[in-house]
Amino acid sequence: MKKHTNKNYKDNYENDDNSILIKKRVLFVIAHPDDECMFFTPTIQHYSYIGSEIFVACLSNGNAVGLGKIREKELVDSCIDMGIKQQNVFFDQSNSFEDGMNIIWDTDLVERTILSFIKQTSADIVISFDECGISGHPNHISISKGLEQLIKNQSLIKSLSSPSLSNRVTTNNKSDSNTNNEIKAYKLETVNIIRKYIGIADIPLTKLLSYDDNSTQTFISSQFFPPSSYSPMTKHKSQFVWFRYLFVFLSRYSFINTLIEIK
Numbered sequence: 001m002k003k004h005t006n007k008n009y010k011d012n013y014e015n016d017d018n019s020i021l022i023k024k025r026v027l028f029v030i031a032h033p034d035d036e037c038m039f040f041t042p043t044i045q046h047y048s049y050i051g052s053e054i055f056v057a058c059l060s061n062g063n064a065v066g067l068g069k070i071r072e073k074e075l076v077d078s079c080i081d082m083g084i085k086q087q088n089v090f091f092d093q094s095n096s097f098e099d100g101m102n103i104i105w106d107t108d109l110v111e112r113t114i115l116s117f118i119k120q121t122s123a124d125i126v127i128s129f130d131e132c133g134i135s136g137h138p139n140h141i142s143i144s145k146g147l148e149q150l151i152k153n154q155s156l157i158k159s160l161s162s163p164s165l166s167n168r169v170t171t172n173n174k175s176d177s178n179t180n181n182e183i184k185a186y187k188l189e190t191v192n193i194i195r196k197y198i199g200i201a202d203i204p205l206t207k208l209l210s211y212d213d214n215s216t217q218t219f220i221s222s223q224f225f226p227p228s229s230y231s232p233m234t235k236h237k238s239q240f241v242w243f244r245y246l247f248v249f250l251s252r253y254s255f256i257n258t259l260i261e262i263k
Helices: 035-039 041-049 068-081 107-121 138-152 154-161 199-208 242-250
Strands: 025-030 053-058 089-091 125-129 184-188 216-220 256-261
Touching: 025 035, 025 041, 025 107, 025 138, 035 041, 035 053, 035 068, 035 242, 041 053, 041 216, 041 256, 053 068, 053 107, 068 089, 089 107, 107 125, 107 138, 125 138, 138 184, 199 256
Parallel strands: 025 053, 025 125, 053 089, 125 184
Antiparallel strands: 184 256, 216 256
């Protein structure tokens, strides 16, 4: 049985493989404002701690009940709370991705949109949902399908090296870190409903499970009360109703993320 690569954060940060501590340009592709802190906080903490440049690309502004502009600002505020620069938060401007529990997004369009964000950010690593979308939300699952299709379509990935793509974003006047187009993509593992809501108790359970170290990373937050996801979630005032309070304090995603590489 292989163990996870485990990492803790903030004052209790530890790392059992210093070779992993390489600064990267990491792109989180989410469906709606609040996805970033409800699901990905431990992973964002890790990459923030090691000094990586973090980007968040949101395909829908969550306008299902007419709060899209409010939710856009809430996402920016949440990201700033997590140490992500305001200029590193992006929204799809095509209005092609309608928020809804019964809406499935076009896979080809999602693929092209993610590719455009990779070009814009010069990302080395792309992180999003898996095929079950954590909550089963069809918008989450649509992103997973688009990202999987993109990674399998190597010709599109290789197109990033085209000389015509010279207008790529750099940060702090640093050279583009992704000159070799070695883009890796990871999906956040969906677990069963019992593990999903046992909070920190899922940490030892996860360590007992067998994962392939070569394709799986596990990130663990050391801040348990309040969870690290609590502060950024408070920025989502329009969404922070009673059941999301419960989610923040009871969900394993506030404390632990398991990422599986998409190959």
